[in-house]
């Protein structure tokens with residue numbers, strides 16, 4: 001095909017963007033799935049997409065929460081009320097009616113910051129969670145947390161001048177978006193031996209290094225609970241982070257989309273940065289992100305989420321409003337999801353027993369799988385895996401045989417990419433190589449989700465592949 | 477509140493963004509609506525948001541299409557089938573089942589380009605519309621057309637170097653997004669005396685001017701049917717545009733979101749640029765945008781749309797895929813909307829009679845209002861309004877009294893902004909001043925949608941306001 005528009009003609013920033021979660025491995029997985037559908041013989045019966053935290057995808061089939069979906073169905077087609085009014089719980093009907101009265105039709109553009117009533121509910125949720133007030137004007141509903149992160153980075157970055165501190169390993173949305181907007185990534189390493197903890201001195205060094213290089217550090221990204229690490233911050237560390245932001249005048253970007261994914265909530269609770277900032281009475285600028293894609297709802301496809309601005313001046317907030325208004329509004333189905341997430345059925349309400357049962361089962365399954373997988377992975381030669389108190393992932397470190405490293409080099413691939421590709425080809429399990437998240441030189445990891453059907457079989461497949469891989473490349 | 481993050485610290489490109497559709501007027505309208513809700517006395521009973529093509533908004537209440545909403549409700553909550561299987565039309569049930577089998581849960585992230593089956597359906601729709609084949613791999617589903625336009629401009633623009641030809645007046649998404657990505661707007665004027673027609677020589681001059689100034693023209697934006705103009709291109713003009721793109725190596729960005737909004741389809745039909753390009757066998761690169769927000773569905777809140785790539789090389793397409801994958805996927809509710817839009821019930825199917833009745837009523841209402849409003853506006857002193865064969869808007873030109881222009885100057889406002897503000901304060905009708913879309917120096921316009929309840933009262937209010945305004949400022 002004649003093309004006068006070549007890749008070289010495109011925006012160079014865009015060419016630099018990398019996003020491993022849906023990169024080479026995911027494309028290969030798609031390919032293999034198509035082959036299976038065409039009836040080709042492969043060493044496995046199905047592809048399992050452990051590369052992405054997508055609980056409701058086909059094959060994983062984490063069930064949706066009934067309450068959410070009944071409310072959503074009524075919002076889509078209000079005359080349905082006639083058919084269900086004696087059949088569905090009264091709190092579902094009441095919720096739909098309340099939202100209906102506020103929103104009117106789900107087919108209308110809403111306020112660009114999101115439906116005012118839902119923003120009020122979010123503020124109430126935050127106030128109750130933290131014990132500090134929240135203002136609906138500080139809340140922006142978004143099409144997933146991704147949209148919010150993208151907006152904030154776009155607004156904060158002066159191209160080629162502004163540095164953004166990001167954890168390594170990180171969720172690659174951050175490096176991808178930094179590349180897109182010509183921000184300078186300022187990596188700070190999490191400490192794997194201490195359970196992927198966040199070290200203040202690591203961040204301090206990254207700040208100092210940037211300043212020496214003439215880059216202005218403007219914001220600090222913290223992902224808590226962590227992706228890909230599954231780690232969880234304690235309050236003293238969070239307070240030290242706030243103090244550090246104060247010292248260096250950094251905007252804190254707190255990605256808290258996994259705040260409901262806690263496997264040991266009694267011993268490892270979640271604390272929001274909003275609470276830490278208010279507790280310290282700190283003037284730092286904070287943006288906190290949340291999403292409906294995670295937790296036990298896992299409603300990724302709706303594209304819903306929000307961010308809250310703390311200590312952000314009214315005129316900066318007005319700029320954010322202007323920018324979201326160009327995109328008109330976040331998807332209404334995601335906005336309704338946000339309302340369901342932060343106003344779930346309460347004890348005593350008719351939907352509560354089913355809601356509790358559904359969410360308990362999912363929480364328990366995630367905790368069980370995480371624990372079992374971490375234990376079994378730790379039993380493999382050359383594998384060490386930090387046990388995770390939160391989020392949806394494990395991020396095992398793998399030692400690779402010298403011959404495997406050489407073979408990868410010859411293919412022009414990262415060694416852990418080679419490992420992940422062979423894993424996919426042998427077992428149908430698609431993971432993301434550690435190189436996609438960042439890691440220390442000479443170290444190798446991969447990230448897998450703790451979402452899978454039949455965890456025994458699944459982890460068994462990981463184990464036997466690993467042993468075969470070591471054998472194939474002459475052992476460690 | 478202490479803030480070390482001031483507006484001056486933000487990305488200068490972001491500060492340059494302007495978006496009048498949700499700008500000063502819209503914010504003022506929000507304010508007045510709140511005052512009414514608090515029981516304050518104003519010269520009107522309700523605010524009518526004629527600033528934005530949002531058919532289903534409260535107060536306009538264009539009814540949704542039943543077929544869409546029944547399918548959507550079933551997708552949200554599949555067990556609903558039990559309750560409705562003897563009550564809803566069988567084609568609704570069949571459509572939901574088909575989509576269900578492909579998608580699984582609407583709560584899952586989909587393919588980043590959109591659900592493969594729906595992309596196939598879009599390709600089939602395009603092939604049937606144009607009589608030329610379309611490849612599902614060339615289709616990207618998006619969260620509204622806005623998301624697609626933003627992506628393409630981001631990818632095409634080298635900051636401060638790349639020029640993008642845009643019509644004046646234009647839908648301000650274009651100038652806003654150009655500002656965001658540091659693209660250089662290369663305006664070409666539409667010819668109001670010829671019904672807002674597109675002139676090749678105007679575009680040629682804009683190209684020449686850019687080249688003289690060292691700016692590289694890279695793409696040409698055409699909005700057809702036009703917003704804010706409501707004009708419609710004929711095939712010879714389109715072919716001349718394609719030839720011009722060939723000559724200057726321009727990517728053609730064809731915003732065709734109003735392709736179903738035709739008031740006189742027999743005498744003024746829509747032709748797609750895809751068809752023009754194929755008919756001429758032209759190698760030009762074309763991206764065509766469509767949306768579910770307009771037409772007679774008006775399903776803005778779902779955020780659905782698509783773009784088709786024509787003559788775009790596979791590696792450039794791969795870059796687009798990479799970029800959309802960072803945002804994970806478009807909202808599923810919008811994707812389902814796209815399927816409903818391009819596969820409506822067909823004659824003979826059980827949902828067809830109701831579908832036909834519903835869509836006929838809306839088409840007729842839009843055509844009637846457009847005609848009546850244009851005629852009545854043309855009857856006012858100092859007002860001239862091009863009658864519109866398509867889209868959802870009128871864009872009357874208004875002559876303003878010298879005293880009004882002076883008064884505006886003293887307030888630091890554009891004269892048509894003053895006019896629009898007073899219109900809002902007097903009547904509750906919110907329109908967008910022409911300065912928000914671009915216009916020739918010394919000319920004034922405003923854009924209003926042809927969506928309104930009770931068109932007689934509505935246009936009556938416009939008329940009496942206009943006469944009073946002229947009187948107040950001493951006449952023309």
Ligand SMILES: Cc1ncc(COP(=O)(O)O)c(C=O)c1O
Pocket residue numbers: 053143144145146147171173223227255257290291292293300303304305803804
């Ligand atoms: C840490 C983190 N932040 C943000 C997101 C974005 O999710 P969404 O855009 O679906 O809300 C994800 C998704 O996996 C994530 O892991």
Ligand SMILES: Cc1ncc(COP(=O)(O)O)c(C=O)c1O
Pocket residue numbers: 327328529619620621622623647649699703731733766767768769776779780781
């Ligand atoms: C010409 C034009 N293009 C694109 C859009 C974007 O619409 P959406 O993002 O809702 O599809 C609009 C909305 O009014 C429009 O008028």
